[in-house]
Amino acid sequence: MTGKPVLEAEDIVKDLGHGAAMVRALKGVSLSLVPGELTLLMGPSGSGKTTFLSILGCILTPTAGSLRIAGQSTDRLSPEELADLRRKHIGFVFQSYNLFPTLTALENVRIALDVRGQKGFPAANRAEEVLRDVGLGYRLKSYPGGLSGGEQQRVAVARAIASSPSIVLADEPTASLDSENGHAVMALLSRIAKEQDRSVLAVTHDPRTLSYADRVVRIEDGRIVGEERRPEGLDAPEIADLTKRRKAHG
Amino acid sequence: MTLTLAFRNLFHDRVRLTVTLVGILFAIVLVAVQLGLYLGSSYMITAHIDHAKADLWITAYGAKSFEDGGLLLTPRERHQALATPGVKAVIPLIVKFAEWRKPAGGSTRVVIVGTDAEDGGLEPWALVDGTWEDIKAPESVAVDRTYLKDLGINGLGDTSQIATGRVRVRALTDGVRSFTQSPYTYTTLNRARSLIGVDGERTTFYLVQLEPGADVNVVQQDLRGRLDGAEVLTQEEFRNRSLKQWLFRTGAGVALIGGALLGSLVGTVIVAQTLYSSTKDHLNEFATLRALGSSSGYIRQVILMQAGLSAVMGYILGMTVALGILVLSQGSVLPLVMTPGLAFWLFTLTVGMCAISALAAIFKVMKIDPAVVFNR
Numbered sequence: 001m002t003g004k005p006v007l008e009a010e011d012i013v014k015d016l017g018h019g020a021a022m023v024r025a026l027k028g029v030s031l032s033l034v035p036g037e038l039t040l041l042m043g044p045s046g047s048g049k050t051t052f053l054s055i056l057g058c059i060l061t062p063t064a065g066s067l068r069i070a071g072q073s074t075d076r077l078s079p080e081e082l083a084d085l086r087r088k089h090i091g092f093v094f095q096s097y098n099l100f101p102t103l104t105a106l107e108n109v110r111i112a113l114d115v116r117g118q119k120g121f122p123a124a125n126r127a128e129e130v131l132r133d134v135g136l137g138y139r140l141k142s143y144p145g146g147l148s149g150g151e152q153q154r155v156a157v158a159r160a161i162a163s164s165p166s167i168v169l170a171d172e173p174t175a176s177l178d179s180e181n182g183h184a185v186m187a188l189l190s191r192i193a194k195e196q197d198r199s200v201l202a203v204t205h206d207p208r209t210l211s212y213a214d215r216v217v218r219i220e221d222g223r224i225v226g227e228e229r230r231p232e233g234l235d236a237p238e239i240a241d242l243t244k245r246r247k248a249h250g
Numbered sequence: 251m252t253l254t255l256a257f258r259n260l261f262h263d264r265v266r267l268t269v270t271l272v273g274i275l276f277a278i279v280l281v282a283v284q285l286g287l288y289l290g291s292s293y294m295i296t297a298h299i300d301h302a303k304a305d306l307w308i309t310a311y312g313a314k315s316f317e318d319g320g321l322l323l324t325p326r327e328r329h330q331a332l333a334t335p336g337v338k339a340v341i342p343l344i345v346k347f348a349e350w351r352k353p354a355g356g357s358t359r360v361v362i363v364g365t366d367a368e369d370g371g372l373e374p375w376a377l378v379d380g381t382w383e384d385i386k387a388p389e390s391v392a393v394d395r396t397y398l399k400d401l402g403i404n405g406l407g408d409t410s411q412i413a414t415g416r417v418r419v420r421a422l423t424d425g426v427r428s429f430t431q432s433p434y435t436y437t438t439l440n441r442a443r444s445l446i447g448v449d450g451e452r453t454t455f456y457l458v459q460l461e462p463g464a465d466v467n468v469v470q471q472d473l474r475g476r477l478d479g480a481e482v483l484t485q486e487e488f489r490n491r492s493l494k495q496w497l498f499r500t501g502a503g504v505a506l507i508g509g510a511l512l513g514s515l516v517g518t519v520i521v522a523q524t525l526y527s528s529t530k531d532h533l534n535e536f537a538t539l540r541a542l543g544s545s546s547g548y549i550r551q552v553i554l555m556q557a558g559l560s561a562v563m564g565y566i567l568g569m570t571v572a573l574g575i576l577v578l579s580q581g582s583v584l585p586l587v588m589t590p591g592l593a594f595w596l597f598t599l600t601v602g603m604c605a606i607s608a609l610a611a612i613f614k615v616m617k618i619d620p621a622v623v624f625n626r
Contacts, residue, residue, distance in 0.1 A: 102261075
């Protein structure tokens with residue numbers, strides 16, 4: 001751990017559905033995120049990882065348990081207050097990019113600043129700066145329809161970090177990408193965590209992403225079943241080999 | 251950015267935008283025409299009352315409008331009025347339906363307006379050919395050029411017959427339309443009496459002019475006390491009574507206002523439908539905005555801006571068409587009227603209509619679960 005946690009989830013329980021159709025998706029999950037780390041939340045489909053991510057992103061509220069974002073408890077906050085918390089502290093990267101098809105790459109980033117009250121030239125300059133930072137300086141005026149999947153996801157990453165949130169939550173960021181673009185996006189997320197000292201949590205079941213993780217948290221059937229941390233001094237790609245070796249030894 | 255997003259959302263689907271604009275255009279044109287006709291009718295109904303130089307009108311008891319006074323007032327009422335403190339002048343005015351016999355055969359109804367211009371009460375205000383002096387000549391009348399064809403004549407110098415008296419058209423007015431579709435025919439007071447066959451000095455109205463500084467209400471009360479069989483109305487009261495008679499007792503105004511309401515309703519429904527379906531199509535984007543932390547107010551702003559942009563574009567298109575219709579109607583017997591007030595009211599109506607239309611879309615968006623962004 002490199003610092004004070006910016007996100008602390010404790011014993012999170014989440015029931016989905018009602019009555020006989022009710023399912024307990026999360027059964028007491030705890031997790032902390034610290035700045036400067038890229039954490040992967042891995043698990044099979046239906047393990048509850050996206051539900052957990054939604055709760056960490058203040059989009060869903062937990063049935064039980066507590067969540068603190070930047071020291072502030074989310075308990076009993078209204079939807080507007082939760083939106084305010086998201087605005088201030090959290091950036092999202094979605095599996096399907098969720099870009100606005102009618103806006104250019106630059107405008108897609110600007111709108112994330114706009115909802116935070118950052119407008120005019122400073123916002124435009126910041127959006128351009130972030131897009132250049134993710135390697136899309138040549139695509140500022142392009143619409144999502146004219147971008148490749150990898151480029152779209154990089155726009156989404158730029159949108160997520162434009163307002164300098166302390167936490168970036170990514171939902172299957174490589175799922176819609178080919179190998180090359182998948183690696184590029186993960187490298188970008190890893191760089192964001194390191195160079196900009198943010199907490200990045202990526203939900204994934206893509207093994208290609210392992211090599212970029214500082215920490216891997218495994219979830220199955222609504223419970224955390226394991227956690228691995230990259231040993232000090234080990235290069236990022238080596239964690240993948242380490243994980244393989246551990247699996248091989250049971 | 252809200253304006254940009256609203257604008258792009260609108261123009262993203264041009265077919266739907268076209269449907270929206272056609273809906274607003276239809277509503278604006280319908281409402282503009284209906285209310286333009288209403289205003290035009292109102293002007294026609296009250297034109298003579300508005301142009302008469304009278305502080306008070308003495309009418310026969312129960313006179314419902316300018317054309318409905320009968321010939322019941324006698325010089326006795328005039329003398330009683332003249333004896334009232336504060337009254338400067340009491341000017342007789344004759345208004346009566348009569349039969350106009352066309353030179354080539356057939357007849358039509360006209361409204362004879364008998365007035366002596368030198369009295370300073372009422373004179374035709376839109377003379378374009380001939381003068382009031384011409385009307386004083388024997389057998390002379392003035393009619394409006396809009397109705398020449400209806401009257402079976404071609405213009406100045408043509409002769410015809412009203413009841414049993416021969417008349418010659420010596421002057422023409424322009425734009426003095428009649429709500430009853432019976433053209434106004436102006437002549438002198440005595441000739442009007444002669445044409446209609448009135449005994450003595452009976453008249454339809456007395457126009458009362460007050461001394462400077464006299465209180466209208468006080469004089470009105472005084473006159474009411476003195477004139478048993480007549481009514482004394484202020485200009486405003488007589489206007490309202492005439493409007494009530496023609497627009498509401500006959501149902502004409504109700505039909506016009508009903509048409510305007512129907513237009514607003516249809517426009518609102520069309521805009522609401524297209525805005526709602528547009529919002530539904532962009533629901534995931536709104537959910538993304540919500541996930542990004544936008545307030546509900548921000549999203550409401552986007553939808554309202556979409557509605558506002560539709561309103562402005564629809565209004566411009568609608569008013570362009572409505573003004574075209576207005577220009578075309580100017581030569582007709584029932585011209586439309588557009589005033590700055592009506593134009594502003596129509597704009598307010600359009601914005602209001604679009605804002606109401608946005609409500610359904612806003613309700614839909616407010617129910618979005620931002621978690622859907624993870625399910626796409």
